[in-house]
Amino acid sequence: MFHSIEKKVSSAFHSHIQVRYGIDLAVPIEQPRQSDFGEMAVAAAFQLAKQLRQAPKKIAAELVAEIAPIEGVAAMEVAGNGYINIRLDRGAYGAALLGGVAEETVATGEKIIVEHTNINPNKAAHIGHLRNAALGDTFVRMLRARGHRVEVQNYIDNTGVQVADVVAGFHYLEHKSAADVRALLADPAVRFDYYCWDLYARTSSYYKDHPESLPWRSATLHAIEAGEGEVAEMAHLVADAIVQAHLATMLRLDVEYDVLPRESEILHLQFWAAAFALLKERKAIYFETEGKLAGCWVMPGLSEEGKVIVRGDGTVVYTGKDIAYQLWKFGLLGKDFYYRPLATYADGRVLWITTDEPVESGQQFGHGTRVYNVIDSRQSYLQDVVEAGLRALGFTEQAAQSIHFNYEMVALSPRCCAELGIELSEEDRKRPYVEVSGRKGLGVKADDLMDSLIAKALDEVVSRHADNAAEENRRVASQIAIAALRYFLLKYTRNTVIAFDLQEALSFEGETGPYVQYAAVRARNILRKLEERGERVPDFAEELGREALARQLQAEDFWQVLLAASKADSAVENAVTAGEPAHVARYAFQLAQAFSNFYQKYPIIHEQNREKKVFLLWMTDFFRRQLERTAGILGIQIPAYM
């Protein structure tokens, strides 16, 4: 609602300025500094002042006097040195909200692909992966809330070095066969993703201490790329099992996907071969014959020595396969995967996975017009290489639509490491924070963190609702824990390094997910209590006319609170434009805060005046809906009680 008036005001000013002064000026709508200045502010007079060489104040006065009335706007006034403050017609605004005037969405034909999570399937997920998934999933929800068509892809790098290292660990260090790995998988006492977590760290450190063993890696990679034999079979076992573990972990956070494109198919279905041929043909890469990169295919330009795409031993680096994948996402490769269903989510949506066996699934994925790759900032260089690859192939438009949705890493503070019993080197102890490293086995596992959060939440829930069924309490505790975790991961803007702090992550008070949930639960309780007392929730449209609304909304408190609640669409739209899920989180918190205030200050059920009571109930209901919707965009559920 607020958003559509904003747009109306902006375009009214834009066209008036165009006609009156012949200037094409984008007119942003600002928030006045103080709420008693009005609901919107326009600073266009300052911009015009430069071009017209007149005082801003004079121009502002002219604009206010000459512009035609705008629907929904009650008054405009010049303030300060040339601000134009705008006051809305409160009764009309309330009536429109009550009438449920539909918010227009931006339905374009565009298909947006968001790739996120993308964890190497060789070990349990850690806190850093959770940030990726929370950001990606929330951004998807934001886009969908604005009416965009979005496809969620989670790329599975099942033929890369990281999988190879775990397989090499099984094969060379533990002398295990495929049958042994199978037995391990079947053993209920073994948590396979945790087992691999340790094995991966062990193998990595073995390579470090015994560089002469590095040929193991190359041999393993070759075997995996060839796709045949014992080693390749082990790689499949490991990757498939870990993918299942990751999906389960992410599902705890309500993160779901549409399709899992796998790197093995990129190789087997000759995606890479096709991309390789294209890269060679268009001279985007060259074969190095001398120097230390002799024998490699190299893409020049981005760093001093160029980026190796094909190694001296003939295997492809991840970035090479990523170029092929990126081409496919845009439908530029002229090749396609086959798909088979992997799982069905609770709402009936099917998760598909790629396969190299020709099957007619009737599914089509890819062919996006815009692609967001949710990948941490450390990989900016690699993402630049992928983009440069597209450009070198002549796909400049698609290169421009390839968006690296980057974010800073999650790190651990030395204090946090101490609390978690993680030993640090002398050097690391002096740092402000230490990188999470799967290679070093250094990090907080996602499932462990969620378990701690749930245990803590359960304590709180049981202390308040000891009488409720244990199962109910567990469900509520889990919803609270997930809300706390998602909010914690989302409240930082993308380019802030999160120095993970256990105390802060475990907090359920202040600016947290549970605070938002609590406000929504209270709003629901009011409506529930009303019915428990034998009263009915009124027919708001019936009882609250425009005059009544105008009367009630004269109270500044009520008006401000309603205004805040009505800005959900505006907040989400701005957050989409900024590419910043943190903005939605902040809005949700502010909304909850406004309601908590309102709740504290005004008894609703006990209000004696009928009109006021109905009005307060309507406000409560409207708040509840907006809060639930916004929380939903953050992937936060509202528990039945708290």
Next chain:
RNA sequence: GGGCCCGUAGCUCAGGUGGAUAGAGCAUCAGCCUUCUAAGCUGAGGGUCGCUGGUUCGAGUCCAGCCGGGCCUACCA
């Protein structure tokens, strides 16, 4: 050496394309539960927006140069 990012209250962080008196949470202190759930609310203290210049009517925000920190610059991702 080159590229990207960060520096704002004791701590952790927000501060749309420059604009009105720099904000929030935590922590600290003082209050509020016989009244819709205290995971809450009210109030207080707390700031040289890293430093120095520049652009401008106006700079936390833009530009330059410093200082401090992080990441990348791999035939790992």
